[in-house]
Amino acid sequence: MTADAKKKQALLLAVVILFWFAQYVYIPYQTPYLLSIQVSEAFLGSILGAYGVTQMLMRLPIGVMADSVGRHKIFILSGTLAAGAASLIRFLLPGGTGFLAANLLSGMASSMWISFMVMYTGFFPEEEQQKATGRIILCNNFGILLGFLMSSLLYKNFGMSLLCILSIAAGVLATLLAFFLKEEKGTGAFSHISFASLKVCLHKRLILFSLLALIQQGVQMSTAMSFTAQILKERGASAFLIGFSSIIYMVSAVLTSAFSSSKKAVKIGSGTLIPIVFFTLGLYCILIPITPYIPLLLALQLLPGMATGILFSNLTAEAMKGIPAKIKSTAMGFYQAVYALGMTLFPMFTGSLAAGRSYLAAYILLALAAFVGTAVSLIYYCLKKPAA
Template structure:
């Protein structure tokens, strides 16, 4: 249980400031384009580092030191936000936060390696649950305290949580250490697995839209409608409560019985509906209610995409595969906020959200086609 507590502290440190990041930058005079760059910087570090880190983790056969590095980097990022509390400081800090999240590979692989093949979906959903629970705690703390202690104060909370996660990581027992017998070229063969690429692109769409909308520009829309800082925080809390609830549901037998073939296309359709409805809502209460919908995306879609991508990957190549998977979806986390911000500046936020809705629909169509082809191949094989 200490391990899952560490996971929650890590993600608390990474996300406690998120509900107010976009509105803080806007109030500081940053344009939508620059704000998109700041949000996208978080993904750039992950895009560059995740695949090499996955290869390194497989090569050395251990994860503890990567987990420790991630925890300390999460707190270090907020040191920049405290002492350089402006747009440039946040830009630099988000590169460090991206470095921390790049180590999430080892957090997930170390945990799921303790479960059998049949329990991988439940284990993945469980760690995603505690991931989301840490974010939820962060959002609750920032909502309650932002107007009292300001951005610098909540970033101090981030530093403390990162330090606590680091102290817990020191106590990790890693006895089953097996350095990979494969050379780097052999590890890279995971790049030939088409299934891994497919679900990596689905996660790219999911993560890119989630970071751009529910965690960024939806809050800006609320502010434009006259919402207070407290309402913006409540919006993020509603989203995270929904994410935690749906992640718990994804770990249950009830959800597993329907399986990814049912849930992945359905949730992509829900994400598309969210992107269409948010800019057209025109009402703060309606927007708050709509924040439930992206929780399905984080809790169900991301959990299933991850377990589907990792299905049948050999244990001694799993970190490399996870590194590639996370690097691919980091492309979405990097590019989606940047192009949505640029599009919103030129054409308005409605255009940006409608484009995201179209991308979500394409993801759902891709999932339907994949599972139809898989079912046809299964019938032919039998």
């Protein structure tokens, strides 16, 4: 690999880290903050779900357009700008309505993640796609971890406003760096011929792993990224410990992302890793609402971290297997749009059920969803073996 290629990769990964820092620095305290200003749990579920709404609607069209024009830089720039702009809205309108609008815009920003991933994995040959996917998701998780660290250190004394300012600053810096990204010249113009690429959405393997990612992302957005923080608060955890729980989660995600891109993980194989980690995610959902001890709740955050680092990396790599490069953005758009449906509906459902009944009831149903993922992936890989 040439020095120039390494520089391109490093610059893009730096943008990735800043982008996800901007998107997640406020997340550990979003749920407790909104509940503290009298936002209802049902409305909170809608606010959390709004993040997935725009992703669900925009990711496939963006994938088609990216394949058509053959360029990704403009989509990356749009994402970094939107990430900063969303937190500007949170800063100026710090109530439930402001967060709802901002989360819709943050969802638009995350819709551009397609181009980050396709540009980066395009630097690598087919046989190194799992390694490349694991590496960019590692940087994704590292950016979130840095955000969680900063929020844990600063929220108690400075509140949500400073977290929003940090998010704005990271979005601006990511945008400035993204201007220096270089890519191969595409057509630069949209072509209606690109709609032919939509046939990839009928690819059975892509559909299967998109649905499995829907479960994984939906469960995590409803638990580790949102309502688990409120359960900790109800157990008597301080603001610092709530932030620390998110740090544990993301440290686990970063470390397991590194493992996911290793030769050992490739040797073990997705057929073993996916069912095992889905099962541990289900156990997490059962244990969180029935555990009375804060130290044990903190330790349990390692499990969803594994799901982010190992499960999501493997699901993404498996979904993209065999997809031609010229329609990969469309395939990635479909994949991300499907799992965005989970990110939208699961938190809404969890918030409504928690408000109407209890967190225990909501988390048990989330556990059942994770166990469905375990069973489906086991059946798929068992049926696949004889044909191999």
